[in-house]
Amino acid sequence: MIAKVKAGTEVNPSDAKLSMAYIYVAFTAFLIGAIAGVVQGLQRAGFIDLPAGINYYQVLTAHGLLLALVFTTYFIFAFLNAGMSKTLGAFPDKYRKTGWIGFLVLTLGTVLTTIMVLLNEGTVLYTFYAPLQAHPLFYLGLTLFVVGTWVAGGALLAHYFNWKRENPGQLTPLFGFMTVATILLWIVATIGVAATVLLQLLPWSLGISERVNVLLSRTLFWYFGHPLVYFWLLPAYMAWYIVIPKIIGGRLFSDSLARLAFILFLLLSIPVGFHHQLMEAGISPFWKYIQTVLTFAVVVPSLLTAFSIFATFEITGRAKGATGLFSWWKKLPWNDVRFFAPFIAMLTFIPAGAGGIINASHQMNAVVHNTLWVVGHFHLTVGTTVLLTFFGISYWLIPVLTGRRLTPSVNRLGMIQTILWAVGMFFMSGAMHLLGLLGAPRRTAFTTYQDHPTALQWLEGMFANQATMSIGGVILFIAALLMIYNVIQLAFLAPKEQTEFPIGEVSSDASKTPPLLENWKLWVALAVALILVAYTVPLMDMIQNAPPGSPPFRPW
């Protein structure tokens, strides 16, 4: 088990309060989103009818927004805020205050958007594609959400650059470096969604402009929509690089490779949005192909990460006395949920990443585009790789922040929770992948298409059956409730004791990190240059050759 800290606190108590505020909202959203998920899964299989005139797509919107956007964003800010305080020292008062302002703006936006969704005024799903038009307050809520993250992210950046100024010539702590890469990626990416919401959708929903350029709004959305998944993934990678080596009693393989991987993500995850638009008119195949190439390039930092992490596992196992080719495997702490949950997450990322390559392939996308396959992929990447890592983080982060300890019984329940999650996801996501290959659409309520034989086969398969999907969903829901129980234990009921924030040290024989890697001006300039190359011509084309725009529709 983790070393106990004798005196002092791991995270400044004032900073811990802000992180806990994020945690409370995150897991509240997780609970509501999980309920929406299971209800929707049961409806989709034809097991239940939704009561009280609730619309399937309303529940689907709530599920997507609360889990993919609200839970992840709040959890990430809790983690980054705590880790920055731990590795760079307590936040100066003015930055802490900025952090709280960010939290409040973010939460105002979240509450406003959630209310509009629950009132069925924002049933436009989580991608809010125009010309479906939600209530103006829905868009205002989204705007506040984004602005809130900018303010909160600004506080993190300020703390880092302040540290850098005060410690000239020193290598910045890895946690701070990775936080900056993540926040910069988020800020550059959200400019796209902010542009479409503020300049296109909000004026149009208020009646100031009559028509909207649909293709342009989709393109701006996906300029943001893909890097968004890297915004979820990078904090998980941070835990893999920095926290996991400490938990297994080893050291980080290489500091410079870790930094290089994050720089590559910053450069390569933004100019790739067209791979979500491969099947639509108005974008030439040439530009679609350019962005396919850039999408595939993101595989390189993922390979760096995979090597680095498994190298850490092997080196640690050997240092503990393992000999032979694979016996180091047995030296890993399999009974520790803080290792086990993220490990299952890493394992899941192998098929998830392979599926991603298929989705992003220029022409092959036609087979899977907008089918249940994509939903299966999404539940493996975000719903398992990212979420299980975040759960793994929760098992030590919440005790650190509340001054409690991870008890053996919560650890045991956590192991069960992780296994249930993996089993539930195997059934749900596995069935989704197969149904998708058979052509079953995503984002669709229960239907047999007037008993067409093609649609009926989706209800008759041995494994590839919408019922299998739904059973997996029920197992996942049980796992979600267990997680909520564990979070309540760790936040309010576990015995008081100081828990250590695990920060791994770099291996002593790793080479020195080149200072070039910390040259943020260079990397941001390169990122902007790549974005301009990938987007300038097609965006100009979309504006110059635009069809007459679309008026609003509200078909729900």
Next chain:
Amino acid sequence: MHLHRYEKYWLYFGIGTLIVFLSVLGVGAFAMGQYPPSHDAVVDPLNVSETPPFDDPGLVQIDDQTYVANIVAMTFGYRPNVIEVPAGATVIFEVTSEDVIHSFTIPGTNVNMMVTPGHVNQARHTFTEPGSYLVLCNEYCGAGHHYMQMTIEVIEQ
């Protein structure tokens, strides 16, 4: 920056595989013409029903074995909602929307395209097997999205 020998092998293998994948996709697209649907014709989405050929949607034969199907997608259906083609025919689908975003998807084929208002999208398919082909909308388009369908009846000559 120092890279471990094994890590270099791993990266050579990974990057090499990517180059192979991308070459296959690139050759397929630019040498063999297997593009994703990327048509660039435009139309005023509010006047679709007055704009030829969508004022009279349906099947047009252009030669022995080739047809063009002009189809309008709308909440929550397609116009026309059934077409009949002889087995062996190649059909070029030209589809547009008169309201929100839809898709035109034939499960079991490579025809799967987004239909955004203002654009006409295009895909082609050769129907070798007779039977009833389901066409569905796989992009959420409102409360009746899951009712949106049509069929293509491929009949023995």
